[in-house]
Amino acid sequence: MKKVPLSTMERLPAYLRVIDSLVSHGVDFASSAQLASRAGVSSAQFRKDMSLLGASSGVRGAGYDLAALRVEFRQALGSAELVRFVIVGAGNLGQALAASSAFRRGGLDLAGIFDVAEGRVGQEIAGISVLHDDQLEEFISANEVSIAVIATPGSSAQQVADTVVRGGAKEILNFSPVVLQVPSTVEVRSIDLGVELQMLALHARNGA
Amino acid sequence: MKKVPLSTMERLPAYLRVIDSLVSHGVDFASSAQLASRAGVSSAQFRKDMSLLGASSGVRGAGYDLAALRVEFRQALGSAELVRFVIVGAGNLGQALAASSAFRRGGLDLAGIFDVAEGRVGQEIAGISVLHDDQLEEFISANEVSIAVIATPGSSAQQVADTVVRGGAKEILNFSPVVLQVPSTVEVRSIDLGVELQMLALHARNGA
DNA sequence: GCATGTGAAGTGGTTCACAGCA
DNA sequence: TGCTGTGAACCACTTCACATGC
Numbered sequence: 209m210k211k212v213p214l215s216t217m218e219r220l221p222a223y224l225r226v227i228d229s230l231v232s233h234g235v236d237f238a239s240s241a242q243l244a245s246r247a248g249v250s251s252a253q254f255r256k257d258m259s260l261l262g263a264s265s266g267v268r269g270a271g272y273d274l275a276a277l278r279v280e281f282r283q284a285l286g287s288a289e290l291v292r293f294v295i296v297g298a299g300n301l302g303q304a305l306a307a308s309s310a311f312r313r314g315g316l317d318l319a320g321i322f323d324v325a326e327g328r329v330g331q332e333i334a335g336i337s338v339l340h341d342d343q344l345e346e347f348i349s350a351n352e353v354s355i356a357v358i359a360t361p362g363s364s365a366q367q368v369a370d371t372v373v374r375g376g377a378k379e380i381l382n383f384s385p386v387v388l389q390v391p392s393t394v395e396v397r398s399i400d401l402g403v404e405l406q407m408l409a410l411h412a413r414n415g416a
Numbered sequence: 417m418k419k420v421p422l423s424t425m426e427r428l429p430a431y432l433r434v435i436d437s438l439v440s441h442g443v444d445f446a447s448s449a450q451l452a453s454r455a456g457v458s459s460a461q462f463r464k465d466m467s468l469l470g471a472s473s474g475v476r477g478a479g480y481d482l483a484a485l486r487v488e489f490r491q492a493l494g495s496a497e498l499v500r501f502v503i504v505g506a507g508n509l510g511q512a513l514a515a516s517s518a519f520r521r522g523g524l525d526l527a528g529i530f531d532v533a534e535g536r537v538g539q540e541i542a543g544i545s546v547l548h549d550d551q552l553e554e555f556i557s558a559n560e561v562s563i564a565v566i567a568t569p570g571s572s573a574q575q576v577a578d579t580v581v582r583g584g585a586k587e588i589l590n591f592s593p594v595v596l597q598v599p600s601t602v603e604v605r606s607i608d609l610g611v612e613l614q615m616l617a618l619h620a621r622n623g624a
Numbered sequence: 625g626c627a628t629g630t631g632a633a634g635t636g637g638t639t640c641a642c643a644g645c646a
Numbered sequence: 647t648g649c650t651g652t653g654a655a656c657c658a659c660t661t662c663a664c665a666t667g668c
Contacts (some may be wrong), residue, residue: 401516
């Protein structure tokens, strides 16, 4: 049961959006081919994912019951239990992240936003008061925050990482272009926006 | 020579940063183990990457000549030729992206920023005047822009994608939570910030 | 008959382990 | 001796192709 591949899990939110969209148009049954093409994957991929998930909403010769699928996806994503997270860095990126509706979905709870700049501390973003980094460690342990999103400049990223780890955070989503050094018990996911663009540039050059 | 795996290419920027940092501390020789641990990969991984790249700066029993490595990485990344790109959407995320120093590296050239909001058109961001989306298609074809970064709300993402494709863009970096439908000649890379967090939330639940 | 569900084959990338060389 | 360079084994995921069952 624990054997669902990570890559399958990463596709579930996209599947969920496709289903929501179809349901809101009054559709409540669809084939793997229809669902897959809207989600940008192959139909085999989609069926394999269903198989791996142990989903049982498919009907041979007919398609999938969307309402049932939706339920299965949601519980696979574990949306029951709320997971608290904080955003460190209230600059443009931090604000963009806080505003992102995506973060309101899926059992996530934005518990706090932190920054070091006097001008930003005390401001309200997404209905939450920005606190000073000084209070970060205590806030994390007091509120049992398990995830920290680092949206600071690279120069302070490692320091922030150390702080949140001391506070007890177990996962870090890192947007700075720095490879963070953390204990192996802490999971880090990094998104380096520069790297993403460079990969495209590479394609642009090769393709042209 | 074309056989360098994508995943190897994605690690080069991180390697480059590690090397730059070491060089600036006066180091000019290092072993695969030292370099790899700072870059957050295994030493075997690092050596394999060097092997696949055809790099020849390693000295058996000693380590790697950092200056020579740096040259090889840079040319592997093709930093000679400038690739032009535009950012569509001048909200928080668009501004964060425009400000990102990462985009100034690696032979990338931010040619324009676009938005639909009256209040934003005409503003200066990162030294560039924000233009209206109306001019997007023409701008792309006139300036031979090959990459478009979509930082708009999901509701307009597909429309923007259609526009940039008509203009002649060949690659799209998509930050909206929408699966874009584009001709197969166009390469799309998507970053859904919500999905990234959800994956961490998943770990948080399972780990705890 | 038609679309699902799934073993089997294929693909791409990582790790292992050791031969080769300064 | 120590560390690189690399074939070979391994692993995770994807695609194929077909048996299965509504």
